[in-house]
Amino acid sequence: MSRQTAVRLTDETYERLKALAEKTGRTATFYIREAIEQHLEDLEDLYLAEQTLAQVREGKERTYSLDEVERDLGLAD
Template structure:
């Protein structure tokens, strides 16, 4: 269970969409979260990896080395 407060304009738009389509507001909120959650996870993972790189906690690997290691060279 999740309860959220939306700005009035967003709530109005969501209600209008639900009425126009015969779907529930919950349906559209679930769809929006599903569509964007993976992008958000990817963004925060990349941000953490960049912070680790800048802090010297991790190193990069040259693309050529990766291709060679996994036998992906042309």
């Protein structure tokens, strides 16, 4: 299922998007969807990292050194 939404773009952004779509034979919708999906992934990763950092600072989560990880996985020399 997909939903439709509206996005307001500056004239400059719209023209750039339109030019890219024309040059590549793809639709503007394709590039809008791709940009949103990629940026959402980045934002989700950032949010998770910020939450984890806060938990580490509060002592609720611990970090592991590379030596510890290698040892625990049997990768140490």
